[in-house]
Amino acid sequence: MSDKKYNILYVDDEPSNLKAFRATFKWDFNIFLAESGREGLEILKQNQVEVVIADQRMPEMTGFEFFKTLIKDFPDPTRIILTGYSDMGVLIKAINECGIYQYLTKPWNENELKHVLDRACENYQLRTDNKKLIRDLKIANDKLTEENFYLREEIKLDHDFNHIVTQSPKFREVLQNVEKVANTKTSVLITGESGTGKELLARALHNISNRSEYPLIKVNCAALPRELIESELFGHEKGAFTGAIATRKGKFELADKGTIFLDEIGEMPIDLQTKLLRVLQESEIQRLGSEKTYQIDVRVIAATNRQLDQAINKGEFRDDLYYRLNVFPIHIPPLRERAEDIPVLVNFFLQKYEPIVGKSIHKIPKKVLKNLTSYHWPGNVRELENIIERSMILSPGNTLKFMDLESKKPAAKTTENFLTMEEAEKQHILKALELSRWKVSGKNGAAELLNMNAKTLFFRMNKLGIKK
């Protein structure tokens, strides 16, 4: 037993018993006395008591009844019953119903009662310690589970996602899916508005996959001249067509054992879609001008900013090819839906362009950051990247200022006047053309400003009916 002096409540309608109890045990315990169960309950309301001992035979409320009431409101104290009965049936019932720790027959014997009270106090202490232990263990366990959870999250994204910056849960989910699908041969279709990072993600997917030792071959389906696409993709034999002066491997053959990235797949001419579907189904290609077939082992990642279901409805895209490519769809949300990425991306681009622009910028006024986060970003991350680069050049000193962004309106709060993707793209290209004085390709041209291939830009301009 510890030196702690425990609190004991003794309930008995016989005052002489109470008196004797106090006299016998006052040195060993702190003693509370009550002449009835009702009085005992009052004492328990106001005091912390570790052991309750009660006489069974009391006029107002028997010992059993007292304990039955007590167990609801004060379940902690150890309960002892004093009884004159030798009826074991009643006792067992009491022990079961009232959680009696021990019964003693009356009249009590000092030594026996002292022994029982000591054990009852120990019992109380043990239960309390156990409860605390269980509580501590539960807290520790919860904490561990939580830590494991975060650890798992960390591990999940512990891949080489170099050059991909994000704080957004939505985008992290995208990265998690990329990790899940990476080591399979499953076709992946990456969708998302222009400039959201589809190519960046396709490259990351290849880099963390078990094909990373082999090439990633990119094909921009929008930029290829129509008459050359087939030979570009599948290769040609010498003399297959005028100008085919030598045999040439196509992109699929070059990507053997690796990955082929079919960018802007929505722009692929429909007749070629049929051929592509065959290649995907049969895993073999035939060079132009050859009867021979070549087995290839290529993983396909396709990307588009078009709504392919709409293209299917218009008859511009084959639905069977769509289903073949869309086995594992990955959608990248637009930047306006993950504003929490804007500050980290701004920082990332400030560092990226420091050596290029030859200027170090480390102050971003709050107002500028606020403008950046409320802007609608039709050109997504690419637009942000270009604006940062341009603003770094234009900003005096080491503070970032956004000359052209400040005049731009914050994101539309309602769907009224909401631009369609095509309109937004058109306006964005027009803006780039204005800034580049309608120079499309080459140094300081709109394509460079938009960080896109000049051929793709010409194609998009044509498609959107943009003319000077």
Ligand SMILES: Nc1ncnc2c1ncn2[C@@H]1O[C@H](COP(=O)(O)OP(=O)(O)OP(=O)(O)O)[C@@H](O)[C@H]1O
């Ligand atoms: N999360 C990101 N972290 C860092 N850079 C990013 C991120 N997302 C996009 N970028 C950058 O933004 C630019 C545009 O990305 P990318 O070319 O991958 O977009 P895209 O969706 O393929 O565009 P498009 O549809 O026009 O082909 C690139 O310079 C890319 O590195």
